[in-house]
């Protein structure tokens with residue numbers, strides 16, 4: 001069976017050059033066609049044209065990938081490879097990614113529609129940091145010696161789960177791959193990863209770098225395919241010991257069900273959000289406006305922690321809305337390869353339609369379109385950055401994750417009222433509060449039901465700091481030391497030093 005190849009000649013301000021790599025199913029360090037020998041068309045969101053036809057994975061390919069991952073775990077990875085060696089390989093991968101940063105930024109812009117500028121300074125840079133951070137952990141995975149009695153030695157080992165399945169979304173294709181593979185590899189697991197079929201290119205390019213870095217074949221296996229075939233096969237698989245997922249709460253629930261009905265595999269989920277951003281009367285207005293705009297419009301609004309519900313205290317509401325409107329009007333919407341662009345097209349026609357459906361629902365339910373609310377231009381997948389006002393708490397645009405450039409600005413009177421409204425959601429991924437009174441900022445942060453609270457900033461992540469959700473925004477934490485426990489099983493060992501029964 002022949003494999004497919006992606007070849008593209010980039011001639012842009014940020015990156016010129018020919019990029020060519022295999023787009024097959026990546027198993028055991030080799031690319032091949034999928035079991036059905038079929039392909040998936042990958043579409044450029046900027047112009048609707050075909051970028052590539054890549055090999056389509058199937059449940060049979062998942063089976064093969066799991067077998068290979070299991071064999072690799074037993075023979076050439078896991079605790080067979082000392083931690084410092086696993087760390088060295090992760091460092092090499094980080095170096096290779098950094099070396100190819102411009103190429104990866106261009107690939108992400110082409111495939112996802114995100115701007116090449118932000119792809120480079122956020123997606124690629126954070127991915128490199130995360131790989132390096134977990135490279136540093138690889139030889140520091142310690143258990144404990146636990147005191148029991150003098151005739152006994154009891155200790156714990158933190159062992160890899162084994163074969164882990166990882167399902168990642170299209171909004172940050174490379175960054176989500178890095179967040180998933182880095183802690184899993186540092187702790188000695190082997191991987192079967194499913195990228196989104198909308199944006200598979202950076203993950204496939206990474207496969208070549210994984211080989212070049214020197215990981216044993218079969219350590220990371222990548223099967224691109226559809227959620228209801230490959231994704232489902234992974235979450236139901238009896239040979240996968242753990243599954244990690246980023247995506248919608250709806251699909252997260254299906255994955256947990258499949259895990260429960262199959263082998264009770266360990267599950268971590270990073271799911272949706274409807275994050276509140278609270279601006280108090282005493283906030284630095286200019287800073288709050290700039291952050292609020294970044295909080296909801298960055299990455300075309302396609303970010304799980306977007307601060308899409310902006311609560312502004314009554315004393316500065318009018319002033320804030322004026323300044324926020326001016327700021328949003330200044331955002332440059334356009335070609336993702338133009339260095340001055342801030343907002344590119346939405347990722348796909350289906351997602352564009354979903355967002356436009358939400359905008360329509362806001363209009364139908366009686367909210368005021370304060371700004372935007374229409375397609376940007378006359379063709380393509382661009383949407384005007386949109387501000388709704390005069391909303392009520394029951395409206396869909398206030399309650400549901402839109403995942404697009406759509407904000408609601410809501411007036412509040414006092415702290416108690418805003419904390420109640422902010423927490424009135426089934427989500428709990430993130431929240432932000434803007435105030436010059438740091439004591440108050442911290443007090444409010446402690447009252448908000450969210451896995452991350454930003455004070456006087458928003459949408460900030462760091463490799464060292466955990467990220468994940470309360471309530472229906474997820475299970476477990478990614479990043480930081482906390483993520484290591486997502487990928488290790490604790491074994492207690494009791495050694496008899498003379499105790500007689």
Ligand SMILES: NC(=O)C1=CN([C@@H]2O[C@H](COP(=O)(O)OP(=O)(O)OC[C@H]3O[C@@H](n4cnc5c(N)ncnc54)[C@H](OP(=O)(O)O)[C@@H]3O)[C@@H](O)[C@H]2O)C=CC1
Nearest residue numbers: 169196226227228231232247248251254271272304401403
């Ligand atoms: N938390 C986050 O970061 C993200 C949240 N979302 C939210 O989800 C909404 C829908 O976007 P969508 O792309 O459909 O996201 P989904 O959550 O539906 O999909 C995410 C990934 O899961 C896969 N998947 C789908 N069904 C299953 C299944 N039964 N078992 C295992 N995997 C499965 C998908 O494959 P396939 O594409 O083939 O369906 C995709 O690779 C967005 O509007 C947004 O609100 C989306 C992306 C990221």
Ligand SMILES: CCCCCC/C=C/C(=O)O
Nearest residue numbers: 122246303304305459461
């Ligand atoms: C600056 C980057 C913030 C990324 C936060 C994590 C988001 C994940 C997701 O939306 O899938």
